[in-house]
Amino acid sequence: MEPTLITELLADLCTQTDRPAPEREEVRVWSTSGVERVAFPDETTAIFKYAKTPFHREDQALRTARSRGIPVPKLYASAVREGWLAMLLEDLGTSTRSPVTS
Numbered sequence: 001m002e003p004t005l006i007t008e009l010l011a012d013l014c015t016q017t018d019r020p021a022p023e024r025e026e027v028r029v030w031s032t033s034g035v036e037r038v039a040f041p042d043e044t045t046a047i048f049k050y051a052k053t054p055f056h057r058e059d060q061a062l063r064t065a066r067s068r069g070i071p072v073p074k075l076y077a078s079a080v081r082e083g084w085l086a087m088l089l090e091d092l093g094t095s096t097r098s099p100v101t102s
Contacts, residue, residue, distance in 0.1 A: 001031055006050055009079055009086035016077040047089040056085035
């Protein structure tokens with residue numbers, strides 16, 4: 001993971017959505033992706049998700065799914081830089097169960 005680049009991508013997303021810099025809380029972070037809950041000064045929250053190639057097209061999948069009526073979190077903004085995708089998404093709240101892995 002490249003912490004400086006990830007921080008810059010979050011700043012880009014905040015600029016795109018006209019939001020100030022948020023406080024960040026890691027939800028889950030791996031070497032090539034991560035999920036954080038971000039809290040803005042007005043007490044709203046969002047999910048900040050980032051991933052490196054080959055996972056860098058999820059924003060397109062979310063836009064396509066939403067356009068076809070599939071319920072997915074709202075995508076507020078996305079940005080790609082140096083092979084990393086960053087997205088600011090609707091916060092659906094605390095997980096009710098652990099992720100299932102195969």
